[in-house]
Amino acid sequence: MLTAISERRIHTCHGPSIRDTATATQLDATDYRVEWSSGSAKMTAILSVDLAQLDPNYADFHTTGPGTWLTGLKITATDGTVVSGPFTTLNDYRHGGIMYSGQTVFIGRELTSSEMQNMNFHWGSSGGSFNFHSNMNEMDVFSGSYPGSMQMSYFGPAFSGVTDVVTWMSSINNQNRIYAAGTTLAGLPLEGAHHRPMLSFDRMGKESQAWATGDFGSSSRTRDVHVTSGEAGINWNIGKSFLFGVAGGHAVQNQDLAFGGSSATKGDFVIAELDYRPEGTQWIVSLLGMVGSWESKTNRGYTSGASLDSSYGVTDTITRSARLRVDAPTVATFGGFGFAPFASYTVTQTIVGAYTETGGGFPASFNEQDHNATEARLGVTASKDLSEKTKLLLSVEAIHRFDGAGPALTGQDVTGGVAFSLPGVAPRPDCVRFGFDVDHKLSADTLLNVSAHVSTVGEAHDVSAAISIRRAF
Numbered sequence: 001m002l003t004a005i006s007e008r009r010i011h012t013c014h015g016p017s018i019r020d021t022a023t024a025t026q027l028d029a030t031d032y033r034v035e036w037s038s039g040s041a042k043m044t045a046i047l048s049v050d051l052a053q054l055d056p057n058y059a060d061f062h063t064t065g066p067g068t069w070l071t072g073l074k075i076t077a078t079d080g081t082v083v084s085g086p087f088t089t090l091n092d093y094r095h096g097g098i099m100y101s102g103q104t105v106f107i108g109r110e111l112t113s114s115e116m117q118n119m120n121f122h123w124g125s126s127g128g129s130f131n132f133h134s135n136m137n138e139m140d141v142f143s144g145s146y147p148g149s150m151q152m153s154y155f156g157p158a159f160s161g162v163t164d165v166v167t168w169m170s171s172i173n174n175q176n177r178i179y180a181a182g183t184t185l186a187g188l189p190l191e192g193a194h195h196r197p198m199l200s201f202d203r204m205g206k207e208s209q210a211w212a213t214g215d216f217g218s219s220s221r222t223r224d225v226h227v228t229s230g231e232a233g234i235n236w237n238i239g240k241s242f243l244f245g246v247a248g249g250h251a252v253q254n255q256d257l258a259f260g261g262s263s264a265t266k267g268d269f270v271i272a273e274l275d276y277r278p279e280g281t282q283w284i285v286s287l288l289g290m291v292g293s294w295e296s297k298t299n300r301g302y303t304s305g306a307s308l309d310s311s312y313g314v315t316d317t318i319t320r321s322a323r324l325r326v327d328a329p330t331v332a333t334f335g336g337f338g339f340a341p342f343a344s345y346t347v348t349q350t351i352v353g354a355y356t357e358t359g360g361g362f363p364a365s366f367n368e369q370d371h372n373a374t375e376a377r378l379g380v381t382a383s384k385d386l387s388e389k390t391k392l393l394l395s396v397e398a399i400h401r402f403d404g405a406g407p408a409l410t411g412q413d414v415t416g417g418v419a420f421s422l423p424g425v426a427p428r429p430d431c432v433r434f435g436f437d438v439d440h441k442l443s444a445d446t447l448l449n450v451s452a453h454v455s456t457v458g459e460a461h462d463v464s465a466a467i468s469i470r471r472a473f
Contacts (some may be wrong), residue, residue, distance in 0.1 A: 005270040030131075112255050167259070168362060171302040172420055174257045174407050178296045179266040181225075182350040185251045185320040186292050187216045188227050189271060190346065192466045195435070195451065196381075197286040197327060198235050198245050199275040202391075204445050208236040208473035211247075213468035217461035227253045227461070233271070244274040251292070261301030265317070266401065267294035282329035282340075290321040296352075298456050304361045311360035323350040324375050327381075337382040337394070342375045352407075356414065361413045371407040371424070375459075379433075392439035397461060401429045431458020 031382035043329045052284040118312045160393035192215035203209070210233070218228040232248025252266040269292035294317040301310045327346035332339045357363035379397025386392050412419040442448050454463055 010167055011270060020324045021150050031181045036263075039353065042391075085413075134218070167303045169420060170373065171257075171259055171261065171300050171366060172411075173297065173409070173422055174261060174263075174300060175313075175366060176422070176425060177255060177257065178264055178265065178298065178317065179254050179350055179352050179371070179407060179409075181255075181263065181296060182216070182292070182294055182317040182319045182352060183348055183373055184225065184227055185229070185253055185265065185267070186269070186290060186293055186321050186348050186350070186460070187251060187459075188215050188229050188251060188464065189213075189231060189269065190288065190290060190321060190323060190399075190453075191453075191460070192217065192229070192464055193231060193468060194271065194273065194288060195453070196273050196393075196437070196467075197284050197325060198273055199243050199284050200284070200327065201239075201470060202439065202441070204441075204472040206445060207473050208305065209245075209470050210234045211468050213247075213249075213466060213469040215251075215464070215466045217464040219462045221457060221462055223255070225253065225255045225461075227251065228278040229269075231269075231271070235273075240279050241277055243277075245273045245275075251294075253398070257298070257301060259301030259303060259310075261299050261310060263296060264300045265294050265296040267292060267317075269293070269319075284325075284327040286325045286327075288321075288323045288325070290319070292321075293317075294319070300360075300364075301355065302360075302362065309360045309362070310374050311356040311357035313355050313363075313364035313366070315355035318351045319348060320344060323347075335384075337384045339380055339382050341380045342397075343379075346375050346377075348373045362422075364411055365408065366411040369407040372403060373401040373427075374401070375407075389441040391437075391439040393439070395433075395435045395437075397433050397435075399433060399455075399458060401427045401459060403427070428458045431456045431460055433460050446470070447472075 054090055066436045090334055114160045126456045193213040198209075198238045201209070201402040212232045213230065215227075215231075217225075229248045229251035231249025233245055235243055235245025238244055242466075248268065248270050250266070250268050252264070254262070254264050255264055269290055271285060271288065271290045277283060296313075296315050296317055298313045300313065301308055301311070323346040324461060325342065327342040328340055330338035330340045349370070349372050352368065354364075354366060354368045356365040377397045377399050379395055382394045384392050405426045408424050409422040410420065433453055435451060435454040437451040440450075449468045449470065451467075452465040453461070454461075457463065
């Protein structure tokens with residue numbers, strides 16, 4: 001099948017979230033492909049059209065050459081063994097025309113059989129090689145042998161064979177999930193296992209602690225995302241006021257995509273945290289840094305004719321996060337709970353590497369994405385000793401994103417016929433998160449922590465939970 005002879009750029013519009021389906025802007029095409037077939041015989045015509053010169057009902061020419069409504073023409077015919085053409089000179093053709101009959105062709109729209117019969121297309125050539133009948137949707141071809149009449153099989157935009165561009169672009173939009181996965185994988189340990197400073201845990205009278213933690217996060221109200229991570233780390237006192245810790249971990253995110261597609265992202269991360277508590281006070285200032293390296297494997301699903309198809313892509317993602325947090329001392333007590341405010345500011349850089357898909361009928365190549373996400377949190381923690389061994393902490397925090405739209409998604413189909421530029425998606429800027437912690441001493445030097453959080457609709461996980469074992473020594 002002959003593909004487009006010029007690069008086309010398509011802009012799409014979509015809602016405020018990457019979870020929304022993208023829809024193509026309805027634009028008239030300037031390159032059209034017409035196909036006929038009968039057994040092994042096939043003819044393909046690519047027409048470059050000046051839309052401003054077209055009559056809404058009929059357009060024709062008479063040896064006028066370039067500069068009229070038809071600015072380019074390429075015809076290739078084959079009877080299965082012999083290829084005639086391509087013929088590209090307009091003056092090779094004596095006359096011809098397209099009868100619209102009130103029909104309009106949009107990007108990605110394939111005509112029905114009845115519509116094709118109302119879209120008459122016929123040519124005559126000075127060399128007599130082709131005779132396109134004006135009898136609706138048939139054509140006679142003379143290309144070395146006589147294959148007989150041929151049925152029109154397609155009339156529409158000449159986009160690399162991507163006939164359903166709206167659906168294809170919707171599947172392209174799903175690839176923004178790779179960028180989202182990078183930020184999500186970074187966010188889970190930061191606001192899961194590390195949702196509070198290390199100094200807020202009981203030191204149990206020792207200089208050092210080792211820990212192992214498991215995290216889980218899930219979002220299903222506006223997206224279907226499940227993330228798990230695990231880490232192990234160690235910290236130790238530095239003098240009387242500082243605490244330094246480092247941890248390494250592994251995280252996995254899986255999600256379903258439209259049209260039977262799927263995405264799996266996994267990788268490793270390291271976290272370092274420095275806490276400072278001025279001697280004789282309960283203030284805690286913490287600085288946390290994280291670097292994660294992820295591999296994303298995506299089966300991007302889309303429709304191809306009447307069936308589903310998919311293309312496979314692999315890319316690497318790097319995330320770098322830095323968080324500054326300040327925890328204040330207890331400012332009020334009520335019902336046995338002490339209330340202490342806190343505030344934090346986080347910057348996360350996510351870089352998704354360029355990659356090219358393989359397999360499927362219409363694979364695509366994607367350019368690199370690079371974006372810095374910034375957010376602030378303001379909250380309060382209420383804590384109460386339930387017993388000598390058990391402590392309960394309740395928290396509520398307001399979250400605000402400052403960075404606005406994320407990175408644009410740009411690239412093209414592998415054949416180069418469809419170039420796309422999807423604007424960055426703006427995150428939901430605000431949400432509220434509620435949580436609880438239980439710290440329970442299993443022994444004099446072993447602490448079990450269990451925590452869980454729920455949030456309103458936003459960029460935080462709908463539900464998340466963490467469990468850790470901390471051993472002092």
